[in-house]
Amino acid sequence: MIEYRNLRVALLGAGSVGAQVARLLLEHADELAARSGAGLELVGIAVRDLDAERDVELPKELFTTDAEALILGADIVIELMGGLEPARSYILKALESGADVITANKALLATHGPELFELAEQVGAQLYYEAAVGGAIPIIRPLRDSLAGDRVDRILGIVNGTTNYILDSMHSTGASFEQALAVATELGYAEADPTADIEGYDAAQKAAILASLAFHTRVAVGDVHREGITSITAEQIAAATKAGYVIKLLAICERITDAAGDEGVSVRVHPALVPEDHPLAAVHGANNAVFLHSLAAGDLMFYGAGAGGVQTASAVLGDVVSAARRHVVGGPGVAESAHADLAVLPIEQVHTRYQITLTVEDQPGVLAAIATEFSRHGVSVEAVEQSIQSHTAVQLTEVEPAGGHDEDAATATLVVVTHRAQEADLAATVAALEATPVVRSVASVLRVEGL
């Protein structure tokens, strides 16, 4: 029997992830000690309510409401309480006392990350957060370490399981957003208040964390352009399928150049059309995946469970072992690097492809009128297709300029796919189309990614 030095581990929070972390720490103590080179003694679990129900049966004597006292005696502090405060204060206190900190708190990192990383560097402690993005999927270490000698230029991430579950079930069942959300809620994939997921706030926090790491630049959640999935309709899903796409909520982080040609980054979260043969299109249910492109390595993808108590606990425990090894071997931690310090550019400067669906008068000259608006704003059209609206039988008689007039005109649906264009130009085009008399409405504008 090997005798190990014991490290004191304090756990803050015993929710679905915290309870599993505590269980695994207790059940696999020997194995974890062998891997860490140190015993990992769970010295306490700080909670708000000692009598709350837990997912897992844990020894009563470990629980305490005095988080501060617990932190002060710990070598490693695991923060799984979530929220900005008091999590932020507790982490600062832990780092100040020299403890290494492990957190899965994406909201906190995306908001106060720089402050926390700076303090960690100052005191020579380490802040680990593998569980903050992609649940169980190892993505932080690969980005920080494995790709440290490469240059990541683009990340496309499915980083929110709830929205992927909803969109995937809309695709497979034809359900509306509301119906799919109701099922997701019933099955526990969506919370009672699903706002953070369906409006993209959760994904935006993760996008900020990924972009900061990949581009060595501080990106805060406020820098992230964010659109949710609440306005995605069953019609859009059906049209996407027909055109060979799936709709996914993507977190997109990319290097772009501004008008002056200077390098910057763009970070955005929005629903997008993804070609059905793209690896991300095959990410079903509540799974997550991060697809990235780097200069030397080319395309890489990381796939797995993006949430779940025990799955996320795997990532937390990986960090615990890393922290323990560092305690055993000594030496200061690796600081987060923000040396590149690139500008975060607004979405107007992004270039991508677009699919625009228009409801138009079914009359001669319509196509010409629409094409003119695209061309006038510098947006090049790759393809136009007419799709028949279900409630009207129409045909687009594109005979120019024959004198047929609109006698209480029928409507047609046009689907326009553009070449790569700048977001600002596309927005101007859409505004112009909305003011074009033959256009009844701009029914849908979706970005196309992953081509």
Add this chain to the structure above:
Amino acid sequence: MIEYRNLRVALLGAGSVGAQVARLLLEHADELAARSGAGLELVGIAVRDLDAERDVELPKELFTTDAEALILGADIVIELMGGLEPARSYILKALESGADVITANKALLATHGPELFELAEQVGAQLYYEAAVGGAIPIIRPLRDSLAGDRVDRILGIVNGTTNYILDSMHSTGASFEQALAVATELGYAEADPTADIEGYDAAQKAAILASLAFHTRVAVGDVHREGITSITAEQIAAATKAGYVIKLLAICERITDAAGDEGVSVRVHPALVPEDHPLAAVHGANNAVFLHSLAAGDLMFYGAGAGGVQTASAVLGDVVSAARRHVVGGPGVAESAHADLAVLPIEQVHTRYQITLTVEDQPGVLAAIATEFSRHGVSVEAVEQSIQSHTAVQLTEVEPAGGHDEDAATATLVVVTHRAQEADLAATVAALEATPVVRSVASVLRVEGL
């Protein structure tokens, strides 16, 4: 301008990976210094032939044939020469001199890994090898660090790009193995002597490395059961497609129990049927992917380019930055852990599912005779299907026991899929089938994985 301490980097070998590593070290010196916290000075490149052609134009003055002198003055030694000797001696010398070593040499690690890791631990140096498995795909760090708090129980890896390219093109074009190999050779996906790839030697080396890491157990390449893909026929591919499978060469590492119920590991490389909706089935061309299951994290997959000079260089440079950071912050390296020390069990103890294709006499009682052999050896049959052989028009008249005799009998093809069975029992069943009079031949035996 920040002044960094300089680290002296020696490169051994300037082949397709080595030349790209040298180029990236020189071209991205500033960026790498910022990420490492130290300047990375490429002090020399040891080669056998100073005048050989290189993939990349590199400064002549860097080249030397005196590897030993180069090693002795270096902080970090990158070994990309391949082969067992003199690579082994050079790495031992480098570690002895206190340098950290980075290698992509899978053959060496799978053969002499324990000796190298032991010396590294003894002298407090570090041995990195992210590039040895999966080319650009980060898989070593995720296994070693991210999953350090979890328990990996199964790895299914597509770890050889050449064989994946060949099998994928057999599937998409209907080509024979020989035809697909010829194309792969012409396009540079297969080497002039393709033996190491198509016979599974390369994959077996990588399997040994993955298993050692995942199971904290020393697995040498000699412990790996190995079958190549040279006997895979166009008929097997067509039959697999029809049945909803693709054939992949898999490296499989799993925890199994022996007859006494003791835990051990099994490591094997062989072609296998993979269901077409499994994530590994979508890995096309020369790409690699490692799919794994662990107790807490569940299913994870890592996907990307498995070879290529510049892609593999990405993994090497990630290791260089890790080594440099360690030099800057101090402290001994993390040792490889073989604490679990599980027995490596022979393939006979593996349990999996099988698809067996038999050419049989088309006469009454055949099915009963065959079913008896399976049942006699304890192998449970899930499904039997008859498929008509192209060169004979036959029917399997399974009317029992009607007295029709074999008048120079026609043959039929039977495809049997089993439930999970032990390899030893399956082998005994196959031997018995071969000795069964109504069985003309056992045309194909394939394992089914990923269900």
